[in-house]
Amino acid sequence: MPKLIKMPKLSDTMTEGTLVKWHIKEGDAVDMGKIIADVETDKATMEMQSFETGTIAKLVVKEGGKVALGAPMAVVLAAGEAAPADLDAFIAANSEAAPAKTEAPAAKSAETTAAPAKKGAFAGTLPPTGPAPKKRAAAAANGVRVKASPLARKVAEERGVDLTKLQGTGPGGRIVRADVESAPVGGTASGGSAPAKAVPSIRPVAGPDDQRIPLTGMRNIIAERLLASKTQIPHFYLQIEVDAAPLMAFRKHINDAAEKTGGVKFTVNDFILKAVIRSAVAVPAVNASFDGDAIVQFKHVNLSVAIAIPEGLVTPVIREAETKTLQEISAAVKDLATRAKNKKLSPDEFQGGTLTVSNLGSYGIDQFSAIINPPQAMILSVGSIRNVPVVNDKGAIVAGQRMWLGLSGDHRVVDGAVGATFLQEMRKLVENPALMVV
Structure with a gap:
């Protein structure tokens, strides 16, 4: 057969x-x-x-x-x-x-729609969950297709939210995950009244020479997750300027020796990632997530590294990063970046991150505030290293090298003092880089 x-x-x-x-x-x-x-x-x-x-x-x-x-x-x-x-x-x-499929013909009954889902003949199929057949029937009852993202439909099934009672805030009025998660269970407000009308999105006016580029699957999920992050997570932001001269001198010393012996050369980002890992171990409260009625504090630092590729942004994970040496971290991030750009990463390499680092220093960005990668509670933004005039301990103006580090935190999990303590730990390591390798 x-x-x-x-x-x-x-x-x-x-x-x-x-x-x-x-x-x-x-x-x-x-x-x-x-x-x-x-x-x-x-x-x-x-x-x-x-x-x-x-x-x-x-x-x-x-x-x-x-x-x-x-x-x-x-x-x-x-x-x-x-x-x-x-x-x-x-x-x-x-x-x-x-x-x-995300849409069902109006004439199909709930039983007819649900029947094929019971076969389960392939391990890669998505098992039926929650009241999916009932939801599809309701969506098609008036003959009008409900515009909703696949992720929004999945969350609606799990929460028992009726999509026909929601008004989307996504492009073209599309229902996105944030709309479902902000709706009461069942899709109606307390007392049976209709939910508050969502504010319609403001659409661009395209001219005849403008190009309309359909969203890819990756760009669609980026849009939904970042919208959910900014609307559901109470962000706060901290910035700190650190003296990068000791790090640059230390890196030059190691790389000069490696050039003579054929050893491994390190990037500035390698040291930053190591410092983040060490700081998260020292301040474990940032290595956590909000989970409804509890905070989950993770045993291991599974470090997500933001990598730009032509299709968008991916965040593969270095697992149990606290157990790895500087050389192992350097090798891991180079391997992940190469395979991400060549589309060779496996699905499990994107999952399970506990905090994220986004470094735009190589693009000449001095400082920025990143959006948290849910369900994590913290992301660190790394700017460029700049040659600037600074005032030394003797009050004289001398040439110096400075770098900005930014922390975006989920205030449900990370307090301002905790975030400040983490950044102080980062400063200590960047300004005393030998501590990272002992």
Whole structure:
């Protein structure tokens, strides 16, 4: 019997993927584990492997097409196997795409919509959760499709929120996650009255020569998560200027020695990451998250490093960073950056971060205030190192090197004094860099 290659779950928040490129064509032989396609998820573009062995009989999805979790992408025949007479009918009969789509026809009943979801024939499919069938029926009851992001629909299912009673604040009135999370459970205000009307988004006026660029999955999730972060997390900001001259001198000394011996050379960012890790160990209150009725303080420092790629911004994680040496941290961040730009990161490498570092110093940015990466409680922004006149201990104006560090904190978790203590620890390490390697 022919086998279907289906869309796997390549990230924890993924509900659909975009087929960017096929690496195979109809008639090609494939083995299990062979790279067959590039798929864009809500976090990154990743390589997809084949889960079957055989010959490609049909490519179901065209490049650029969106594919729901568990939906068929290709048909594979075993050695010597003939394709069914009606291949399209075989694909339709074995398709599990219906429950994963974000819209349902008005004529479908809740039972009809829910039925295919019980098959669960593929490990990568998203299992049904909460009152999904009821929600779909309500959304289609008046024949009008509810405009909502896949993540908003998922959260609505979990919370039992009726999307038909919400008004979105996203682009074009689209319901986003923040709208669902700010709505009362059930989608109505207390006392059964209708929820307060959301403020409509202000749309741009595009001219005939302006280009409209559709949101990619990654850019869409960035928009939703950062909107949720700024509207749901009470941010506060601290800035500190540190003397970067000792760090630059220490780095030059180490790199000069490495050049003679063929050793590892370190970037300024390597030292900053090490200082952040050491400071988080010294001030563990920043390595935490808000969890409703509790604060979760993490045992390990899983450091998220912001890396810019053409498609957007990714934050892969250096796990248990407090156990790693400066050389191991340097190697880890270089490896993550290279594989992020080559789309070689696996989904689990984006998950589980406990705090984030965003360094724009190489872009010539002196200082900035970053937006917290939820559900974390802190992000550190790193500016450029500048040659500036400074006043020394003797009151004389001399040449110096200064760098700004900024902390954005979730005030539900991190108090101002705690954030200040963390930055003081950062200053101590940057101005005494030998402490990082002892």
